[in-house]
Amino acid sequence: MALIVQKFGGSSVADADKIRNVARIITETYRRGHSVLAVLSAQGDTTDDLIEKSREINRNPSRREMDMLLSTGEQISIALCAMAIERMGYQAISLTGWQAGMLTDSSYSSARIKRIRTERIRKELDKKKIVLVAGFQGINKYDDITTLGRGGSDTSAVALAAALQADLCQIYTDVDGVYTADPRTVQGARKLEEITFDEMLELASLGAQVLHNRSVEMAKRYNVNLEVLSSFTGNPGTKVKEVVKTMEKMHVSGVAKDKNIARLALVGLEDRPGIAFKIFSLLGKRNVNVDLILQSIGRNGSKDISFTVALPDAQLAKEVMEENREAIGFQSVELNENVAKVSIVGAGLAHNAGVASKMFEALYNAGININMISTSEIKVSVLVDERDAERAVQAIHDRFFSEFGNG
Numbered sequence: 001m002a003l004i005v006q007k008f009g010g011s012s013v014a015d016a017d018k019i020r021n022v023a024r025i026i027t028e029t030y031r032r033g034h035s036v037l038a039v040l041s042a043q044g045d046t047t048d049d050l051i052e053k054s055r056e057i058n059r060n061p062s063r064r065e066m067d068m069l070l071s072t073g074e075q076i077s078i079a080l081c082a083m084a085i086e087r088m089g090y091q092a093i094s095l096t097g098w099q100a101g102m103l104t105d106s107s108y109s110s111a112r113i114k115r116i117r118t119e120r121i122r123k124e125l126d127k128k129k130i131v132l133v134a135g136f137q138g139i140n141k142y143d144d145i146t147t148l149g150r151g152g153s154d155t156s157a158v159a160l161a162a163a164l165q166a167d168l169c170q171i172y173t174d175v176d177g178v179y180t181a182d183p184r185t186v187q188g189a190r191k192l193e194e195i196t197f198d199e200m201l202e203l204a205s206l207g208a209q210v211l212h213n214r215s216v217e218m219a220k221r222y223n224v225n226l227e228v229l230s231s232f233t234g235n236p237g238t239k240v241k242e243v244v245k246t247m248e249k250m251h252v253s254g255v256a257k258d259k260n261i262a263r264l265a266l267v268g269l270e271d272r273p274g275i276a277f278k279i280f281s282l283l284g285k286r287n288v289n290v291d292l293i294l295q296s297i298g299r300n301g302s303k304d305i306s307f308t309v310a311l312p313d314a315q316l317a318k319e320v321m322e323e324n325r326e327a328i329g330f331q332s333v334e335l336n337e338n339v340a341k342v343s344i345v346g347a348g349l350a351h352n353a354g355v356a357s358k359m360f361e362a363l364y365n366a367g368i369n370i371n372m373i374s375t376s377e378i379k380v381s382v383l384v385d386e387r388d389a390e391r392a393v394q395a396i397h398d399r400f401f402s403e404f405g406n407g
Helices: 016-031 046-057 063-087 119-126 152-163 197-205 213-221 275-285 311-323 355-365 386-400
Strands: 003-008 035-040 092-095 102-104 113-116 130-134 137-139 145-147 168-173 194-196 226-230 238-241 254-258 261-270 290-295 302-310 332-336 339-345 372-375 379-385
Touching: 003 016, 003 152, 016 035, 016 063, 016 130, 035 063, 035 119, 035 152, 046 063, 063 092, 063 130, 063 137, 063 145, 092 119, 102 152, 113 152, 119 130, 137 152, 152 168, 152 213, 194 197, 197 213, 197 238, 197 254, 197 339, 254 386, 261 275, 261 311, 261 339, 275 290, 275 302, 275 311, 290 372, 302 311, 311 332, 339 386, 355 379, 355 386, 379 386
Parallel strands: 003 035, 003 168, 035 130, 092 130, 102 137, 168 226, 194 238
Antiparallel strands: 102 113, 137 145, 226 238, 254 339, 261 302, 261 332, 290 302, 339 379, 372 379
16 A cells, blocks of 8 residues: 555636545545545635735735735635545545644745654544645744745645655646646647656746746655646656656757746946956845856956846846946946746757757747857756747747657
8 A cells, every 4th residue: 555645736626626526536546545645725816816815905914924814725725625525435634734744944935844743644644534735834933824935835745745755746737747848838749758857847947837846856855756647637647757768868858938037238347357246146145046147258348247037036136236336337237028038958968969059940940039048967048039939939849849759
């Protein structure tokens, strides 16, 4: 008998019929002789609705009270699902994050899991009960409810699987696995049977929305047996693992896009040592993360530096630069929020010459201009105009995943 952790996202529990479907999936697993722990997200748009309710009362509430409010969404889901399972004739118990022993730090709205006390969960599983845990939440040393931030339910599920040494962690979503690109927008997108942790982490970080990057990091660290599959189709999903059988054959595993970025350009910088350090240390002190960086060759005593940041940080980054114009020494700062990052990811990129050139050729044939380029061992990213993002992804995907095969 195996211990299986199953996580269901908001779209999977959006209404009564979908909750009953989730209850069916859980009980079918239980009937096969397995112990089951299910982690549920809030229903559909519940979290967004709760945020709107908070704004009706206070436009700038404390993060502590927001965590208290937002944690209720997941509690509704687990209680309703437990009721559905009970009606089917099985024993079930719903547990909040703190009841499940999820201990976090005190970073309200973006808490990190410190450890999990598994005694309560194990006791309930030993009683042959199906255990339902509220995702996205925990408790800090002050006994305050905390939430884990974006993708928190994925992280909750993987953390519980690691702490309980589960045999399998299944992430149920509205697509039946990890695809070579978003199947909702890219024609010809293919489902992958398996993908490496490193590739999945890159895709998650680059805009793919199947798994959150924190959950993938944790799964890799604790070698959690992870699978992504649909709660609607019943089809086999995608296995996420350390090594895959096709690693040597597959040059590119996926194409991703991220429109949630902006580019800043510092024009007319003094060409002297220490400028880059000064720029990025100032941004780092304000918790602004920088991604792509491009520096021009110095001429006539000056140079330009361009870099990208997350779109919500764009105005702050510009303000930091303006505030320190004299200390840094530049002529002007330009902000462009109408850009997108398009990336290819694959474990075979580092050892296969010509992959990047095929990507660039696809963009050239589509008439798409490249603004910036960044590479690593398993990814190549380019910055393009936002209006070209969809065409760029389709063109690159067609180049690598045509009927003639990958690469």
